[in-house]
Every structure is written in structure tokens, then in C-alpha cells.
Amino acid sequence: xxxASTTLLEFAFETLxxxxxxxxxxxxxxxxxxxxxxxxxxxxxxxxxxxRCSFSGEFRDDKIxxxx
Numbered sequence: 001x002x003x004a005s006t007t008l009l010e011f012a013f014e015t016l017x018x019x020x021x022x023x024x025x026x027x028x029x030x031x032x033x034x035x036x037x038x039x040x041x042x043x044x045x046x047x048x049x050x051x052r053c054s055f056s057g058e059f060r061d062d063k064i065x066x067x068x
Contacts (some may be wrong), residue, residue: 005039009067012036026051027061040063 012018025032027046037043044066049059 001035001040003047005045009039023067024051024062025065026053027063033063033065036065039067041067055057 009021012021022042023036023041024047025036027033033043035063042065043063045064048062049062051060051062052058053060
């Protein structure tokens, strides 16, 4: 997954000339948060009870990540 993500980020910044990319993940999803950090994203904050889980229908916290 990280190889594909790295290739996509290179395309976004070098070809599309994007300045910033945002991402978010459920705060308790350690795998997704870890992968985002591994490819260079920085955690910029957390939103409480922001996203509704499609499985349980409950609202959950999510973390916001950014990459410049």
C-alpha cells in the first residue's frame, strides 16, 4: 500500500502541482493512522464525534492529517 501511495503522492505534487493534500481516518484505526504517518503525513488535530461509522451507525472521532 505504501508504494502505491508514494507513487500517487509523487504524481499529485510533481505533475498536478498540488501544494497540499489532506486525509482523515477514524482515531482508533491504528493501521490507517500509522500508514499515513509512514508516508509523510502529519497529524494536525482530532475532531470529536465527527464521522458516522457505516457498520454501527455511531459517530466516532477522527484524526486530520496533512502533507505539504
